Amino acid sequence: MSQFTKRENFIPYNLPDITDAEIEEMTATLRSLWIAKGPRTIKFEQEFAAYLGAKHAVSVNSCTAALHVSLLTQNIGPGDEVITTPMTFASTASTILHCGATPVFADIDYRTGCIDPDEIEKKVTPRTKAIVPVHYSGQVCDLDRIYEIADRHGLYVSEDAAHALWSRYKGRLIGNKLKGAASYSFYATKNLTTGDGGMLVTDDDAIAERARILVGQGMSHNAWNRYAKGGSWRYDIVEPGYKYNMFDLQAALGLVQLSRMEEMQKRRLAIAARYQEEFAKIDGVEPPFVPDYATHCWHLYVLRVVPEVLTIDRDRFIVELNERNVGTSVHFIPVHTMTAFRKLGWKEGDFPNTERHFERIISLPLYPSMTDEQVEYVIEAVRDIAEKYHR
Ligand SMILES: Cc1ncc(COP(=O)(O)O)c(C=O)c1O
Structure with missing residues (x-):
């Protein structure tokens, strides 16, 4: 533990x-x-x-x-x-x-x-x-x-x-x-x-x-x-x-x-590399997959929770992170589920992959001015929640 x-x-x-x-x-x-x-x-x-x-x-x-x-x-x-x-x-x-x-x-x-x-x-x-x-x-x-x-x-x-x-x-x-x-x-x-x-x-x-x-x-x-x-x-x-x-x-x-782009990217890449390494070891979360053809700029670090392994869902995972003083966001609420687009005839259930993805995602802090201590803390907060709520 x-x-x-x-x-x-x-x-x-x-x-x-x-x-x-x-x-x-x-x-x-x-x-x-x-x-x-x-x-x-x-x-x-x-x-x-x-x-x-x-x-x-x-x-x-x-x-x-x-x-x-x-x-x-x-x-x-x-x-x-x-x-x-x-x-x-x-x-x-x-x-x-x-x-x-x-x-x-x-x-x-x-x-x-x-x-x-x-x-x-x-x-x-x-x-x-x-x-x-x-x-x-x-x-x-x-x-x-x-x-x-x-x-x-x-x-x-x-x-x-x-x-x-x-x-x-x-x-x-x-x-x-x-x-x-x-x-x-x-x-x-x-x-x-x-x-x-x-x-x-x-x-x-x-x-x-x-x-x-x-x-x-x-x-x-x-x-x-x-x-x-x-x-x-x-x-x-x-x-x-x-x-x-x-x-x-x-x-x-x-x-x-x-x-300053290369300097800022260097830091983003270093943080993303730590996240990729550590989240791969945690049962209950899934780090982003990067295909061979892609070089990711890590604008967002989108972690997926795996509800099949946990007793809590994504929404509760966000609350737990917040209680541990980690800010998060969600990218994105699928556009076809928004009122303005429902009016065009789109509805929940139309895009199974998008909706399944949405239900699992959390965007974690990732920006050049994050300290190593903050990065390691985010990792430990995710690990703590995944262990605490493991089925
Ligand atoms: C994928 C995507 N496209 C377009 C936009 C619109 O960008 P802006 O806020 O510069 O208009 C955003 C905003 O964050 C976005 O995430």
Whole structure:
């Protein structure tokens, strides 16, 4: 039996990794008095594209905006269907509705939590226009199979890479050599944060050009520069667009975070390795499976409880962790069970793998500023609960 001693302080589920460098760059941006979209935003786009080895990076104020605009660049609208996973955050599916199109869910591969290509294949109809695969938790989808289906049916692929910065498929960074586009999130919990923010990445000139117009109110090119010396006050609105742009205060954070990416990832990987090693030894929990083709960026560490072995369910396991001062989260409540999507006809029971996965999952604390002591404590707390409630 483990010798477990409860700690006094709570371990938060997540904290952003902010150093003096981020604070100094934010301060410098404020002092420069260029706080809206400007030189730092442009620099961040360039450095982000270079980091991924992608041709274009269009900065936005959220991944939700990127996902929306990605579909709009293909004129996806009423009458069209877009296939995605129910094991995601709502905005992956809501943005399909925002286009006037219909989200069609396909179940996950239970091993990875990512959309199952065989299930995608079953959902393709003459109305299908696109697939939105989600690289769930930083795990990567089986992209060769997804692109093979897309090519065969002439579908656009809009990768939801909200979790997947640094992740690799068969050794290549997600976002590198894209056939369609990928959307990234820089929300406070993400591996790289700008507080809130996002990026649409593509190698396709036409997608990038249309996206730039759509995210900046439909304004003609480089209108952000109209207040600078030499910038032109004249602009045109070429189509009704959205106020989706990133601004320099966000980009200031992003530039420093990007420069620290490898250092932050090194710590995430070390923590994930400890979790993987120890949770494999604990009866009653199941560590994430990482397929050979994937390099996981460990945005989330999604542990599954095994109710067949325990006398408690996932919900109680979370309460027990909380009582031991460990913060957690759940990613995700399946989207098809949410009221807004039930109204479209989806219901519980439609996606057995997604629902089985959901009932078992707990996202554990994993972020660069966690100390070794905290990491070991989380492991011991899980071990203590699994032993205490073993059947
Ligand atoms: C899988 C997934 N897609 C999209 C989003 C939306 O990201 P954002 O909050 O940047 O709009 C999230 C948010 O966390 C997410 O988890």
